[in-house]
Amino acid sequence: MTIDHHAPPPPSGPVSWDKDFAHRLLADMVRIRRMEEKSAELYGAGQIRGFLHLYIGEEAVAVGALHALAAADNVVATYREHGHALVRGLLMASIMAEMFGKSCGCARGRGGSMHLFDAKTRLFGGNAIVGGGLPLATGLGLAAKMRGEDRITACFFGDGAVAEGAFHESLNLAALWKLPVLFCCENNLFGMGTAIERAESQTDLCVKAASYDMPARRVDGMDIVAVHAAMQQAVQCVRAGQGPAFVEFQTYRFRAHSMFDAELYRQKAEVEEWKARGPIHTFSARLKAEGKLTEEEFLSLDAAACAEVAAAVAYAEAGLWEPVEDLLKDVHTP
Amino acid sequence: MTRRLSYREAMREAMHEALAGDPRVFLMGEDVGRYGGTYAFSKGFLEEFGPERIRDTPLSELGFVGAGIGAALGGMRPIVEVMTVNFSLLALDQIVNSAALFRHMSGGQFSVPLVIRMTTGAGRQLAAQHSHSLEGWYAHIPGIRVLAPATVEDARGMLAPALADPDPVVIFEHAGLFNVEGELADDCKVDISSAKVRREGRDVAIITYGGSLPKALAAAETLAGESIEAEVIDLRVLRPLDTATIAAAVAKCHRVVVVDENWKSGGLAAEVVARIMEHAFFELDAPVARVCSEEVPIPYARHLEEAALPQPEKIVAAVKGLLG
Structure with a gap:
């Protein structure tokens, strides 16, 4: 089966969420967007270095999906994980400080943008090896099962990871052992600059996942209501002990792969088509049409996000550098 | 008991x-x-x-x-x-x-x-x-x-x-x-941090580990028959290396053979020799010798496999080469 990536699916019907919940999820998407716009700017200014992979355009996935998880659950993410970290509950200030490389960052400046970690919210990284998080998530699922814990593991990865052996080995193990792992594929149609059609003999990723004998479902990743509903259903199924599940979120990154990308591999028109389906403005428009959001309310949550970003940047700027004497600290547990 | x-x-x-x-x-x-x-x-x-x-x-x-x-x-x-x-x-x-x-x-x-x-x-x-x-x-x-x-x-x-x-x-x-x-x-307790002297000696230190330890001990036995007393150090822990025990053996024997089934190029023996240079260079009376695997993939045929690996005879020869 081939997928027509250019034909947007119909919206997922009226928003059944109460106003508070809808506003919270909208605000989270705006917070990610504003934080990342600022980080791109700070990258240009030289305050953030290394690789910086922006999630702009894909916000509905992290926000819709993570709001379907419980606090006790585990999250494993990729190097494009600023949004996941923020929605999971990390302070924006500690994320920003990490990108600055400061000791008050969530990984004490050892990880940077690609390696955000947080023990408190059970965020097991920011993994910058494509597919590297899948075996870890499988093991986290195994531990939860062996310990009898009511805890599932949500593992985020991109379409590029599907070509890695780690994907196939992990889905096989998780299904074989009926582990509580939810594989969340953020299919943004490109593994860096290689289009999925140029990387996969079978572009229907659900077919691959289903071959490991687990439920697999594709959902419009630009539609936060659809994302959340699909995720809730998958979470319920995994939590019930029926083994792993797979959800493919079809999405698109609006920005370059990283800050070093001339985007020679895709047409501007294609990017514009997807931008027209941007998750923030489409969801806002739906809420407004249904009388659940006013322009003033939107401006107010946007202003709050901007203020949070400003405070996060101030915190990061004021933060101290890890003393060089601590360079070797934490290679091993003391 | x-x-x-x-x-x-x-x-x-x-x-x-x-x-x-x-x-x-x-x-x-x-x-x-x-x-x-x-x-x-x-x-x-x-x-x-x-x-x-x-x-x-x-x-x-x-x-x-x-x-x-x-x-x-x-x-x-x-x-x-x-x-x-x-x-x-x-x-x-x-x-x-x-x-x-x-x-x-x-x-x-x-x-x-x-x-x-x-x-x-x-x-x-x-x-x-x-x-x-x-x-x-x-x-x-x-x-x-x-x-x-x-x-x-x-x-x-x-x-x-x-x-x-x-x-x-x-x-x-x-x-x-x-x-x-x-x-x-019965009450065996060991650490996972130190190297250990497996045989005391004074003329030469043979530093080794793992599968090469019995070969080093066999070589030391042969050497003893010729009145050469070899000390045999078992590294046990390959990371972090116990540099102090290595340096002490060098200070005691002044001649060293490192035996390691890795290949020489970029192998563990090379690291041991470098540690000796850094920490015990002035204790040496001769250049450090190495007995490692030959730089080939390990072959199947028995005689070729034996020839590729460190053997007691090669260790004995290396020791004698140091003692002149």
């Missing part, structure tokens, strides 16, 4: 003790369960501890080693068995890119209390894809501890402290040692 047992029995006892003593400990790997372990290290475990804790895996080293890391992060104490060091290359990404660096990269938030055991070494005519000694590669990596038990005592004693270590430990078991027997004290 002491009793006599084999390296294999010692390792089996160590795992049995760990499984019986801590519900977080479980064993996972290819054919560890129903088959009883490729080398029969876990024979009978499946019946005793059940399939949840004695977990046969598919042939997917990357997947199950990574799952061991995840399980360790999730509160378990896995023992992951990889059939041979050659196969561990399929899992190298998870060991090097996750296990070894999670603690540091997370700013101290996540330790990985995982033990990975694997067979290493040649000498059984298994040819190039089952016979290499790649532990020197692992010893290159900050964030993991690398052990090479060469005696029955270490086979019995190293696992418990390895499991108690909050960070990843990789244990290399040389296939040539499995049937070696030795005396074991």
